[in-house]
Amino acid sequence: MSWWLWLPFGILLCIFVYAILPDLFLHRLGIGSWKRQYSSGVALTFDDGPDPVYTPQLLNILGSNNIPAAFFVVGEKAQQNPNLLKAILAQGHQIGVHSLKHRYAWFQSPWTTWHHWDEAVAAVEQITEKPVQWIRPPWGTFNLALWFWIIIRKKKAVLWTSEGHDWKVCNKPDQIANRVLEHINEGSIIVLHDSGGQMKAPENTLKAVEILCRRIGEEQKLPIIKLEIPTWSMTRRLTYRFWEMWENGFAKLYKIERISANNLLRLSQKRYKGPTLYSSEGRLLAKDGDIVGEIHFDNARFMGKETDSQLIALKALREIRSSLSEVAAYIKQNPNYAEIKVFLGLTLIHRGVKGLGFEVNDVPITLNTRLIAFLQRFILKIYHPGGKVRAQKMNKTYPKLVFITRDELIYRWLN
Structure with a gap:
């Protein structure tokens, strides 16, 4: 059989090994990643920030409700807003990395993947003066290079069990909160967004957070706790x-x-x-x-x-x-x-x-x-x-x- 007949098969195999297989294991099955935590209660996390408009408002809401959270920040935005990262830590919250440029992993080459994650982690560590332990890729997608990077750099990929689709401005605060509450239980990790998405969508997120701070305790009888990922087999x-x-x-x-x-x-x-x-x-x-x-x-x-x-x-x-x-x-x-x-x-x-x-x-x-x-x-x-x-x-x-x-x-x- 001529080589050109094997070419489509070879291309599909490369796509499967580089993009689909890592995503299947880490994103869908949670093998090699953490889709939940194992402490009592639920953890609240935010992606795509920091944002000079919305992140300070979010910190005020969390502070007034005495609620901890983890922020997975974009490297370039962190470099542009270093004082926001320091404010996040000063208020007792946690920081992880959400990539350098918020790009889809499937469409990044191995060398770009490696370079971007190294640069993002270095940028955040330089600002916070603390080692980065957790990462979360945009959209929760992985490629083979990122999988190897996680293993070699000894990081933990932290995903989520509940999301509010709050990046859409058409989703109102009650809708966001209801969607989150439908999918939480002991050990859940909630993901929301303090930046990114459609214009003014974070305004709905801020109101949804106030609703969730009340309803998670009253209705689900669960505390909102700090994100904690154990070293379990x-x-x-x-x-x-x-x-x-x-x-x-x-x-x-x-x-x-x-x-x-x-x-x-x-x-x-x-x-x-x-x-x-x-x-x-x-x-x-x-x-x-x-x-x-x-x-x-x-x-x-x-x-x-x-x-x-x-x-x-x-x-x-x-x-x-x-x-x-x-x-x-x-x-x-x-x-x-x-x-x-x-x-x-x-x-x-x-x-x-x-x-x-x-x-x-x-x-x-x-x-x-x-x-x-x-x-x-x-x-x-x-x-x-x-x-x-x-x-x-x-x-x-x-x-x-x-x-x-x-x-x-x-x-x-x-x-």
């Missing part, structure tokens, strides 16, 4: 993701609810199955078939970087106390919990709970309690700081029933 990321999907399904099935964006505890109601439950004074609290309240740890809220066990314990105790006060106020005001006499949980973590007003009962060691113990040890390994070591120490520990009456919960934590 793909195996751990997949394990976390599959377990998170299972937990979300379990919470939906059993109607386990969050009561606020930052509370460490979640609530549900269930039909009690077990021996008749009495208080320490002998008062009947629940018998088989009664509806009781159930308290659950919101495991994602325990994610953290601390390794000192004493610091972890002190922080957890402080946050548990704050959470219990919020739970007490919630059940007092919520008519759905007005008839609940007792709140309980079956847990391995029962040491010290008496000091919080709970009572503790032993339960028979059955196949069910062994299974619960196994699952809770697994949860410790996945979510909790130092959880693997702690789970090993609990190999011979079994869950106990901890409970508190509604009256005691309200009296102790609201007074």
Whole structure:
């Protein structure tokens, strides 16, 4: 067969290897990139800036709402507006790089790709005097040269899970916010734009950000947190993701609810199955078939970087106390919990709970309690700081029933 018959095939193969394959792995599948974060809550990010008109307004909105964000800046715009980068950092926000000239990766040669990203990173680092860790290519598109550049330069490509299409001026603030809210969950990365797009489109973005600062906490019960990308292997990321999907399904099935964006505890109601439950004074609290309240740890809220066990314990105790006060106020005001006499949980973590007003009962060691113990040890390994070591120490520990009456919960934590 003549060489010219192979030429179209060779061209298509080169396009596939150089453009389509890297984009498939990094953009579509998230292999080699980070399409979400693994801390509790959602992260807010902005592309295409900095902009001398809109970025200062955005910083004011974020500051007044005490909301952190990450800005992925275009290298040339950063060079033109160095003081804006310094203002972003001064207000506690984070900076990544969004290329040098905002060009589509598929149409850039290998040498242009390499040169532009090196120049963009160098420009931002010279202004901020901080190393750049994260990059995000325009439109989230990659080519083979950029993939190699990311690996050799040891950068992390950070993408997103939710976007508002705010670069279109026809999309109004409520539309932008609604689109974002449709696609967020624990771990989501939101992308919006403080520059670029159609003329005056960022004006809608600014209003949408104010809406999102309120609605994400009120409606989704999620905090807006700093972007944090861990040094996890793909195996751990997949394990976390599959377990998170299972937990979300379990919470939906059993109607386990969050009561606020930052509370460490979640609530549900269930039909009690077990021996008749009495208080320490002998008062009947629940018998088989009664509806009781159930308290659950919101495991994602325990994610953290601390390794000192004493610091972890002190922080957890402080946050548990704050959470219990919020739970007490919630059940007092919520008519759905007005008839609940007792709140309980079956847990391995029962040491010290008496000091919080709970009572503790032993339960028979059955196949069910062994299974619960196994699952809770697994949860410790996945979510909790130092959880693997702690789970090993609990190999011979079994869950106990901890409970508190509604009256005691309200009296102790609201007074």
